[in-house]
Amino acid sequence: MKVVVIGGGLGGLSAAVTLAKHGADVKLFEQNKHFGGKMMPVDQEGYHFDFGPNTITMPEVFEDVVRQGGLNPAEELPFIQIKNHTRNQFSDGSSIDFSSDPIYMKKQLANMDSSGAAAYDQFSAEVERLFELSRQNFLYRSFSSWRDYLSPSLARNILKVRPLQSLDRFFKRYFTNPNIIQALNRYATYVGSSPYSVPATFAMIAHLELNQGVFYVKGGNTKIASSFVKAAENQGAQLFNETRITNIAIDGGKATGVTTSSGEYHEADYVVLNGDLLHALPELVPETYRNKFSNEKAASFDPSISAFVILAGLNNRLEHLHHHHLFFTEDYFKEFESLKRGEYPDDPTIYIGTSAKTDPSVSPNGDNCLILVNAPALKDDSSSDSSEYKEIIYEKLQQASIPVKDHIQVEKVFTPATIRDKFGAYKGSLYGPSSNNKIQAFARPFNRSQDIENLYFCGGSTHPGGGSPMVVISGQNVANDILGILVDRK
Ligand SMILES: Cc1cc2nc3c(=O)[nH]c(=O)nc-3n(C[C@H](O)[C@H](O)[C@H](O)COP(=O)(O)OP(=O)(O)OC[C@H]3O[C@@H](n4cnc5c(N)ncnc54)[C@H](O)[C@@H]3O)c2cc1C
Incomplete structure (x- = not known):
């Protein structure tokens, strides 16, 4: 069985490992030099940066792929749990450290929100329930058509995950x-959406961070991508970098192969598209073959931020900076408006991830800050933007006594247009369609084309959604579908 995977993001790599392990003849094509997609190492003048995923949850999802690749996860992925993982600093000068230690959480809350401290155990149990329901009913299955949503048990379970309440309202309970509430509301941005619109279902992210914990891979989170490459090759998959696919050949309603930008043709029994579906599908498959996914339909999705x-x-090392550090805006609602x-x-609310705080060896000469603020998706696929916004960010950090600008040795700026161009991300969005619209939140683009029977989709723009563990699960689901393996996670 010949399978071509287009795109070497975490979703595509994860699918390649499982397919190759089960005997498929896998070829994966990635247009960039590096594999890992948005999980991208940037090494400059002795500074290592993990572009993309800084906050890692669900380490078992990554370990599972590495194990399937015939490797030892403890050796490949030395996870470190960061107990008091995130400093949330507010405009009034107060702060709270989010932690996976409930005693420490309640101790801090007792001074800031005594009723919240009293309700904390109840809150933890509820976010765990939301996660468990999602895990059992949505995460480890692919969706191929509307029929998949129509089973009575799924409909019942969708209603149990608070689909109609907003995240903000849920936390206010x-x-x-x-x-x-502001600090918890930030979890909406993990799915590229607004806390005032996104369903309360996504409060399950609080379970991942506050009950299960936040992790870092010693040596850099990008080791996850390199371990997946090793795992895929170990199982016999062939990986090609700097190779862009320009066309998926269709014959009789089936994908028969792909063509590279240099004109090489590779046959396929199955094609898995890991690139951002909204951007890549219209580019790779002529519209005449896409009755159910026309260009108009692709353009109808609201992009994530x-x-x-x-x-x-x-x-130097900035003493007051933590590994994961937030500097919140005064008015979060206004930011999302x-x-x-x-x-x-x-x-803007500013996130700074400085892995050198946990692992100084990745950046021996000083701090390696990934400074990130939410930005709107681009208006259209050809808009450009500028890097000047950085001055507003530096100014705000200066006021918060984090004088980054005074100490810069190396600086690299990525705007939404850079993200679009580097990774083929639709309008520069991080996670494909947003989850702001209650229907769109659950009905992400299917994992299998409704027009071309052997064309599958995995990654952040499809089900179950964005974020590094979710895209890995997405790749696994698609591989298992192709292989006909049923996974029982109950
Ligand atoms: C700045 C930033 C911060 C983030 N922070 C976090 C975080 O803290 N925690 C977390 O879990 N997640 C985070 N994410 C999200 C996470 O990085 C993504 O959800 C995930 O990595 C996406 O994986 P994917 O499989 O969808 O593929 P992508 O990473 O989107 O990769 C798809 C690949 O397909 C390739 N491709 C597309 N078209 C073609 C073609 N025609 N031919 C060949 N190759 C093609 C692209 O080059 C790309 O490499 C962050 C993302 C960004 C950008």
């Missing part, structure tokens, strides 16, 4: 301090 990112290598209008916020 347990907490009263606006700062705590994008990011404005600065990679800053400093000549600006994003909705397609505008950059005047007073």
Whole structure:
């Protein structure tokens, strides 16, 4: 069985490992030099940066793929759990450290939100319930058609995961301090959406971070991608970098192969598209073959938000900076209103990830800061943008006594347009379609084409959604579908 995978993001790599392990003849094509897609190592003048995933949850998902590749996860992926993992700093000067230690959480909450402290165990149990229901019913299965949504048990379970309540409303049931609610509301951005619109189902992210924990891979999170490459090759998959696919050949309603930009043709019994579906499908398959996924349909999806990112290598270590550190805006609602209008916020919430705080060896000469703020997706696929917004970010950090600008040795800026062009991301969005619309949140593009029977989709733009563990699960689901393996996670 010949399988071609288009795109070497985590979703495509994960599918390649499982397919190759079960005897498929797998060829994976990636247009960039590196494999891993948005999980991209950037190494410059002795500074290592993990572009993309900084906050890692569900380590078992990555370990499972490495194990399937015949490798030892403990050796390939030395995960470190960061207990008090995220400093949330607010505009009034107060802060709370999110932690997977419930005693520490309640101790901090007792001073800031006493009713929230009292309700914390109940809150933890509810977010765990949301996660478990999602895990059992949605995460480990692919969706190929509307029929998949129509089973009575699925409909019943969808109703149990609070699909009609917003994330913001859900958190307000347990907490009263606006700062705590603001910090929890940030989880909406993990699916590129607004906490004031996204369904409360996504409060399950709080279970991952606050109950299960946040992890880092010693040596850099990008080791996840390199271990997947090793695992895929170990099982006999052939991986080609710097090879762009320009066309999927269709004959009689089936994909028969792919063509590279240099004109080489590779036959396939199955094709798995890991590139952003909304961007790649219209490019690779002529519209005449896509009755159910026309260009108009692709354009009808509301894109998730994008990011404005600065990679800053400093000549010193900033004492007050934590591995995961947030500097919140005064008015989070206003920030999301600006994003909705397609505008950059005047007073953005700033995330800084500095892995050198946990692992100084990755950046011996000073801090390696990934500075990220939410940015609107681009208006259309050809818009351009500028890097000047960085000055607003540096100014705000200066005011928060984090003088990044004074210490910069190395600086690299990624705008939404860079993200679009580098990874083929639709309008620069990080996670394909947003989850702001209640229907779109559950009905992401299917994992299998409804027009071309042996064409499958995995990655952040499809089901179950964006974020590094989810795209890996997506690749696994698609591989298992092709192989006909049923996974029982109950
Ligand atoms: C700045 C940033 C911060 C993030 N932070 C986190 C975080 O903290 N935690 C977390 O879990 N997630 C985070 N994410 C999200 C996470 O990185 C993504 O959800 C995930 O890596 C996407 O994987 P994917 O499989 O969808 O593929 P992608 O990474 O999108 O890769 C798809 C690949 O397909 C290739 N491709 C497309 N078209 C073609 C073609 N025609 N021919 C050949 N190749 C093609 C592209 O070059 C790309 O490499 C972040 C993302 C970004 C950008």
